[in-house]
Amino acid sequence: xxxxxxxxxxxxxxxxxxxxxxxxxxxxxxxxxxxxxxxxxxxxxxxxxxxxxxxxxxxxxxxxxxxxxxxxxxxxxxxxxxxxxxxxxxxxxxxxxxxxxxxxxxxxxxxxxxxxxxxxxxxxxxxxxxxxxxxxxxxxxxxxxxxxxxxxxxxxxxxxxxxxxxxxxxxxxxxxxxxxxxxxxxxxxxxxxxxxxxxxxxxxxxxxxxxxxxxxxxxxxxxxxxxxxxxxxxxxxxxxxxxxxxxxxxxxxxxxxxxxxxxxxxxxxxxxxxxxxxxxxxxxxxxx
Amino acid sequence: xxxxxxxxxxxxxxxxxxxxxxxxxxxxxxxxxxxxxxxxxxxxxxxxxxxxxxxxxxxxxxxxxxxxxxxxxxxxxxxxxxxxxxxxxxxxxxxxxxxxxxxxxxxxxxxxxxxxxxxxxxxxxxxxxxxxxxxxxxxxxxxxxxxxxxxxxxxxxxxxxxxxxxxxxxxxxxxxxxxxxxxxxxxxxxxxxxxxxxxxxxxxxxxxxxxxxxxxxxxxxxxxxxxxxxxxxxxxxxxxxxxxxx
Ligand SMILES: Nc1ncnc2c1ncn2[C@@H]1O[C@H](COP(=O)(O)OP(=O)(O)OP(=O)(O)O)[C@@H](O)[C@H]1O
Ligand SMILES: [Mg+2]
Numbered sequence: 001x002x003x004x005x006x007x008x009x010x011x012x013x014x015x016x017x018x019x020x021x022x023x024x025x026x027x028x029x030x031x032x033x034x035x036x037x038x039x040x041x042x043x044x045x046x047x048x049x050x051x052x053x054x055x056x057x058x059x060x061x062x063x064x065x066x067x068x069x070x071x072x073x074x075x076x077x078x079x080x081x082x083x084x085x086x087x088x089x090x091x092x093x094x095x096x097x098x099x100x101x102x103x104x105x106x107x108x109x110x111x112x113x114x115x116x117x118x119x120x121x122x123x124x125x126x127x128x129x130x131x132x133x134x135x136x137x138x139x140x141x142x143x144x145x146x147x148x149x150x151x152x153x154x155x156x157x158x159x160x161x162x163x164x165x166x167x168x169x170x171x172x173x174x175x176x177x178x179x180x181x182x183x184x185x186x187x188x189x190x191x192x193x194x195x196x197x198x199x200x201x202x203x204x205x206x207x208x209x210x211x212x213x214x215x216x217x218x219x220x221x222x223x224x225x226x227x228x229x230x231x232x233x234x235x236x237x238x239x240x241x242x243x244x245x246x247x248x249x250x251x252x253x254x255x256x257x258x259x260x261x262x263x264x265x266x267x268x269x270x271x272x273x274x275x276x277x278x279x280x281x282x283x284x285x286x287x288x
Numbered sequence: 289x290x291x292x293x294x295x296x297x298x299x300x301x302x303x304x305x306x307x308x309x310x311x312x313x314x315x316x317x318x319x320x321x322x323x324x325x326x327x328x329x330x331x332x333x334x335x336x337x338x339x340x341x342x343x344x345x346x347x348x349x350x351x352x353x354x355x356x357x358x359x360x361x362x363x364x365x366x367x368x369x370x371x372x373x374x375x376x377x378x379x380x381x382x383x384x385x386x387x388x389x390x391x392x393x394x395x396x397x398x399x400x401x402x403x404x405x406x407x408x409x410x411x412x413x414x415x416x417x418x419x420x421x422x423x424x425x426x427x428x429x430x431x432x433x434x435x436x437x438x439x440x441x442x443x444x445x446x447x448x449x450x451x452x453x454x455x456x457x458x459x460x461x462x463x464x465x466x467x468x469x470x471x472x473x474x475x476x477x478x479x480x481x482x483x484x485x486x487x488x489x490x491x492x493x494x495x496x497x498x499x500x501x502x503x504x505x506x507x508x509x510x511x512x513x514x515x516x517x518x519x520x521x522x523x524x525x526x527x528x529x530x531x532x533x534x
Contacts, residue, residue: 166401173387173398179349180385182369183378184447185402 004137005259013255014248015144018151019206019213021247023224024231025155025240026202032237033175033195036086037094039101041228042221043108044200048074048207049216050112053121056211063123063212070208071201078200082193090192105221112218122215129212147209154205159240171195223269227254230272234279250275298361300325300455300486301346306355308338308345315341317510318355323455323488323503325360328481330489330497330518332531333507339490340382342507343457346488347379348372359455374403378453382460384444388433392424395432395443399450406452417446420476438469445476455486462493474500494531498522506531 023045030038051070055061061069085104089097123129132141162168174181174191182188206224210216231250235242254271258264301323308316315338323329333339344350346357348369357364362375373379387395400406400413418425421442427435432443441461448456458477462470474496481487491497498504501518506527514521521527 169394169398170402172390176387176389177385179381179383180387180447182349183347183373183381183385184398185370185373185451187368187370 006256008138009255009259010252011138011140012144012259013252015140015148016255017244017247017251018148018155019209020224020227020231020251021155021244022151023203023206024228024235024243024247025158026199026206027225027228028232028235028237028240028243029158029171029195029202030199031232033171034086034090034192036090036196037098037101038086038199039098039225040081040105040108040221041101041199041203042223042225043105044074044078044203044221045207045210045224046112046216046218046221047077047108048204049211049220050116050121050207050218051204052208052211053116053123053216056123056125062126063208067205067208070204074204074207075197075201077204078197079193081200082196086196087189087192105225109218109221116218118217120215120217121211123211126212143209143212147213150209151206154202155240155244158202162240167194226269226272230275230279233276298325299323299358300327300360301488302356302358303346304356306342306345306353306357308341308350308353310341310350315510316345316353319510319512321505321512321515323486325454325486326481326484327502328478328487328489328500330491330501330504331507332491332494332497332504332521332527334530337507338510339507340459341510343379343381343459343488343490346372347377347381347457349379349381370402373451373453376452376454378448378451378456380441380444380448380456380458380461382463384440386432386440386443386447389431391429391431392435392443393428395447396424396450399447400452403451406450409452410450413450413452417449420449420479421446437464438466438473441465441469441473442476445473445480449480453485455488456480458487458489460490460492462491462496470496494527495522498527 027038027041030036030041048070051073052063052066055066055069056063081104085100089100128142132139162172170186170191173184174186174188178188210220227250231243231246234246234249250272253275254268257267257271261267299322301321303319303321306316306319307314319342331339331342341350345353346364348364348367359375359377364372364375387398390398396414396417397410400410406413423439424442424446427439432440435443445458445461461473461477465473470493477487477489478500489497498518498521504516504518504521505512506514506521514527
């Protein structure tokens with residue numbers, strides 16, 4: 001094995017892990033606080049990517065600038081989705097919730113297909129897209145590095161926010177005991193709305209970054225839903241530090257398989273299924 | 289929403305024709321009940337007669353109730369639990385409903401944090417709670433989920449007190465407690481009442497709660513079938529036979 005290749009795979013994996021963590025904490029927020037298993041999470045990510053693309057094409061907005069618009073837009077979209085659909089299935093059986101979010105995911109994909117078509121859309125014109133440094137045969141792109149840093153900052157901000165702010169404590173209270181939360185004066189439905197909207201916002205910011213890293217299509221969200229589920233399953237809920245480690249494990253495994261296995265690129269998604277499978281079987285074993 | 293000042297003689301709680309249930313199952317069939325401000329009231333009754341449902345209807349946890357519920361003259365009907373606690377009503381619910389992954393201190397703070405009036409008084413309220421339950425002061429950094437049953441009950445009462453309620457609803461605080469702890473909890477409730485808080489206590493420990501109560505109500509199959517002074521009911525042969533198995 002070529003050691004440079006291994007190192008390159010490692011570095012690429014670590015850099016990708018930031019974005020994975022960002023998308024996963026959003027999913028964990030929806031599952032942990034509201035208890036809703038959101039298969040449409042990746043679609044918020046996709047919408048973020050296409051909004052950034054559109055702002056770039058229509059107004060020439062740099063993706064970093066478009067964050068200022070995309071983040072609140074996703075917050076509002078998340079709030080609308082919660083208000084119009086999710087809140088009505090909160091008491092429904094889990095299967096119904098999953099079917100609903102699965103349906104939402106398909107609707108969003110098709111809407112995007114209608115608006116933007118199925119071809120990959122790239123923000124090719126940003127000047128820093130191809131900038132990178134070479135370190136002894138390993139290349140580190142400015143964009144992956146930047147997305148890693150931004151993601152990490154946001155995940156840490158969420159961590160601190162949940163621990164330290166009033167809203168964060170309120171979310172933890174609602175997550176831990178809904179009845180208790182309402183008895184201490186929290187409007188549980190409002191907290192759910194904010195948590196879901198925040199979850200969509202975090203995914204959307206991730207999407208803006210993928211719009212620069214890759215050339216997304218309307219189905220880009222699905223792979224990220226899968227990744228986020230693998231990471232959340234690995235980390236367990238209510239555990240942001242766990243999500244960081246799990247993201248690292250998942251992203252590095254993916255990157256290693258893609259770089260080291262012949263035709264490994266096609267196996268990327270298989271990596272997540274394998275991780276979900278191994279973790280669940282492993283847990284079942286330990287419990288038995 | 290701010291609570292209206294209690295005028296002299298306004299009852300702490302006034303319930304008329306209250307009907308409540310869960311979906312198609314009706315549990316309460318027209319409850320009439322008045323609780324004088326400052327009094328200590330107990331509601332007794334067999335398992336499944338609707339005692340918990342009654343308290344949950346008052347604090348807004350049961351939705352879609354019929355009839356009228358007023359506290360300190362203020363109409364509570366249809367309000368959310370979050371608004372009802374703002375009207376000065378604290379609820380120590382069945383099952384305690386604490387935040388298991390938060391510390392004792394955090395659970396207590398949560399009782400005051402989201403209510404502007406209570407938040408300003410948080411230091412004083414905390415001191416009062418620790419005076420009442422010194423055990424909680426020793427365990428401030430312990431996670432609520434790891435407390436013993438008795439400590440959890442103290443914490444549940446403490447958290448409700450942090451909202452500085454004028455009316456405290458307490459659901460079976462002695463459940464699962466050793467006699468010595470039960471005694472401590474009852475003593476605390478009496479002390480809370482002496483400090484001016486109206487208390488409505490639901491209890492299986494009929495002997496103790498009747499002895500403590502100014503007024504008692506007997507609930508049977510969702511209806512109030514008897515009421516009187518606590519000591520009166522304690523001497524009532526029917527009550528003694530049904531609830532004290534004497
Ligand atoms: N969430 C619910 N859904 C459906 N039925 C319920 C629900 N909660 C309570 N019930 C039913 O309502 C009736 C009254 O219950 P409630 O909890 O008010 O009784 P209780 O007097 O507090 O009993 P206990 O002394 O055992 O606590 C019971 O028959 C119970 O099965
Ligand atoms: Mg009960």
